[in-house]
Amino acid sequence: MGNFINDELRWAAVQQRDASADEEFWYSVRSTGVYCRPSCGARPALRKNVAFHDSREAAEAAGFRPCLRCKPDQPPLAERQAAIVAQACRVIDEAEDAPDLDSLAEAVGVSRFYFHRMFKAVTGITPKAYANAARARRVQAGLVAQATVTDAMYAAGFNSSGRFYAQSPAVLGMKPTAFRAGGAGEQIKFAIAECSLGPILVASTAQGICAILIDDDPDFLVKDLQDRFPKAELIGAEPEYEQVVSRVVGMVEQPSLGLDLPLDVRGTAFQQRVWQVLRAIPAGRRVTYAELAELAKVPRGARAVASACAANAIAVAIPCHRVVRNDGSISGYRWGVDRKAELLNREAISE
DSSP, rough: TTTOOOOHHHHHHHEEEEEEHHTTEEEEEEETEEEEEEEEOOOOGGGGEEEEESHHHHHTTOOOOOTTOOTTTTHHHHHHHHHHHHHHHHHHHHHHOEEEEEHHHHTTSHHHHHHHHHHHHHSOOOOHHHHHHHHHHHHHHHHHHSHHHHHHHHHHTOHHHHHHHHHHHHHHSSHHHHHHTTTOOEEEEEEEEEEEHHHHHEEOOSSEEEEEOSSOOOHHHHHHHHHHHTTTTEEETTTHHHHHHHHHHHHHGGGGGGSSSSSSOSSSSSHHHHHHHHHSSSSTOEEEEHHHHHTTTTTOHHHHHHHHHHHHOOOOOOSSEEOOOOSOOOOOTOOOOOHHHHHHHHHHHHH
């Protein structure tokens, strides 16, 4: 029974439509002959007509039928919605052409308006954004596997080369031919400096900073950058770029200053959503993975946002170090737990 150990607490949960009480108990309404979940949105019943039951089987044995609104005889709403969204994602992933909203809603058996709202609530992005991300994955895979860029274009579902070339920079961060060639033809400026956390590498494309990497070994930092862009032209030690590096180092030393330089953020639609939320978390504040999932509007996506944090290649400027475990302890960090602890301590002192 959890926290709902008596009828007084149960009645309070029903009045508040407390979803945390769902699956803890069920209540029946004598005047209507139905039983409901505590979170049911139906018109409130009079207390004298309400009885409580420890199981749905007990409610049905007492002669009550399931409410058509909250469907207490089915899995919880969150599970039903997650299953519907998972089905829609499979439809999108398996379709040659991105299905429109009406087709997706019909495929999963709900209205288009309810489907759109539910999909965004569960995943944090719209069906169109998910479809675009699915197409992006096909573009990336196709550029590696197909013989030509044109073959990759059609494999990804583009029927127009104009649309393909117009959308590919946003998807890939560079032109398709450059992506296929491992960044060939792209220029990436970089420099390595020292900060209080150790050697730091800052790299930029024409669009903005694409990497801020920290490690004890400067050679490893260069290798990491080369692995990301194996055929790009890496340009180091340009005098004018030192100004960019010094501003990044200043931000690392005092994160509360922030960084107003443009970023070239590359990732899936979901990752970019999480990173955008992270950038809105002020210095000195810590959030748990569960809280970050709530902020990203994916309340059941703590593991997914943790993966997005781990994929972040722009240290401190995208402050994944501000995310901690539910008990407040410091968990893994791409650039080392000790550095994460130092950054958090530094921010706490500066506040």
